[in-house]
Structure formats: C-alpha cells, structure tokens
Amino acid sequence: MSQPQNLIDSPVLVALDYADRDRALAFVDRIDPRSCRLKVGKEMFTLFGPQLVRDLHQRGFEVFLDLKFHDIPNTVAHAVAAAADLGVWMVNVHASGGARMMTAAREALHSFGAQAPLLIAVTVLTSMEAADLHDIGITTTPAEHAARLARLTQQCGLDGVVCSAHEAITLKQQLGQAFQLVTPGIRPAGSDAGDQRRIMTPLQAQQAGVDYMVIGRPITQSADPSATLQAILASLQEGA
Numbered sequence: 001m002s003q004p005q006n007l008i009d010s011p012v013l014v015a016l017d018y019a020d021r022d023r024a025l026a027f028v029d030r031i032d033p034r035s036c037r038l039k040v041g042k043e044m045f046t047l048f049g050p051q052l053v054r055d056l057h058q059r060g061f062e063v064f065l066d067l068k069f070h071d072i073p074n075t076v077a078h079a080v081a082a083a084a085d086l087g088v089w090m091v092n093v094h095a096s097g098g099a100r101m102m103t104a105a106r107e108a109l110h111s112f113g114a115q116a117p118l119l120i121a122v123t124v125l126t127s128m129e130a131a132d133l134h135d136i137g138i139t140t141t142p143a144e145h146a147a148r149l150a151r152l153t154q155q156c157g158l159d160g161v162v163c164s165a166h167e168a169i170t171l172k173q174q175l176g177q178a179f180q181l182v183t184p185g186i187r188p189a190g191s192d193a194g195d196q197r198r199i200m201t202p203l204q205a206q207q208a209g210v211d212y213m214v215i216g217r218p219i220t221q222s223a224d225p226s227a228t229l230q231a232i233l234a235s236l237q238e239g240a
C-alpha cells in the first residue's frame, strides 16, 4: 500500500474522466497535489486499471476510487477491501444496494484500521430528476429519496454520501456535521450543465456546507485545465 499522506485542506475533487492516459497525466503533472484530490471513475479505471491509481499515488495525490459498487453483499465487501488494499483515500457504493450490502462493505474495512479509506454511498445521481425517478418506480422527489438513502447510509455506519449540493443544508441539519457530503453536479457560472440536472456553482456548494465537491468537465474540458482549477480554488478562497 502506498497511500500518500497529504493532509490537504482543499474541498475540490477533480473527476479525472479522460479516455487518454497521456492527456490525463499531462494535466495532473501541472497541478499541485495539495490543491485537490483526484477522482478515478469507471472510464479510466476500465481503460487503465489499478496501475493508474498507483501512478497518481506516486505523484503524491490522494485518490477517490469512484466505482459505485452495487452488487450482492459478499461481492461488494471484497471489492471495497480490494480498493483499501490499493490504498485509496475514498471509495463508494450505491446506497440503493441496501443495508446488508452497505454493512458488509463497512465490515470489510475493519481490518484496515486507520488506513481504511473513507466509505461513502451514492444517494440519487445528480444526473437524475423527478421524471427519471418516476420511470424506475420512485414517486418521491429526488431530495426526499436522497434523504431517505442518506439516513440508511448513516445507520449502516458509513462516513457519508454522494448527493446534490441542493440537498446539503437539509442533510447536514438532519444527519449532523460529521457526516460527510460529497457533491458532484458542480458548475461554475456560465459552464455547460451537460447531462447533470441538480447543479450548483462551487461557491454556492461551499456556502451550503458541502465537505467535498466533485468537478469534472468544467476543468478537464477547458482550454487550460490547470488555470481553470486555480480560478475555482481562488473563488472558493474569496468566498470562505
């Protein structure tokens, strides 16, 4: 295990969603590991596997392994333990996998002690709105459904949830400050929403009390990704 010990204070998690490893690393090599953490998701992990995570660790970055595990409890428990073996800083599952699945995932991390990654659960994807939930038989609002899944996640002893920044204020009130909120669907003013639906600007998310904000395309697809990241960090510092 080669987990970097950055102890960084930045709330920004850059979603490293590139199909090209060289382009991804060219960006990574231009930024400081103290300025953000990196999220490796399904695209890059499928293309480049665990070696990519090791390469990022070697460069001093902490990594959120975003594979959103959702399977039978035994399979998810082993997958989460494999992520811990890789030394990642954070790993996630889908809360809709249910209480037994989330509990199995948490128990799989016991033996890692203080080296265990943060374990969080996805509530309602930020790309989903009420009509999408309705299609799959859920008739409550995204906010109500996210709150229900977040409560279940906390009861199972996980560290926090992935949700929309729109839900942050209510979830912090209901579940307490220590329960970590990770919010994708972050769009600096004027940037394209793309497939995201429940969005907020970085500053609004910070003011709503989120712990970590995931930002992908507004940074990675900008003409100068490292300058865009710096501008976002500066706007957050001004607002703090």
Ligand SMILES: O=C(O)c1cc(=O)[nH]c(=O)n1[C@@H]1O[C@H](COP(=O)(O)O)[C@@H](O)[C@H]1O
Residues within 6 Å of the ligand: 015, 017, 041, 066, 068, 092, 122, 124, 125, 126, 127, 162, 163, 184, 185, 186, 194, 196, 214, 215, 216, 217, 218
């Ligand atoms: O778990 C996630 O990170 C996640 C959950 C969610 O509800 N919505 C969501 O967008 N994500 C991830 O966050 C990133 C958002 O990227 P951008 O939309 O490009 O900023 C992507 O890598 C998604 O896979």
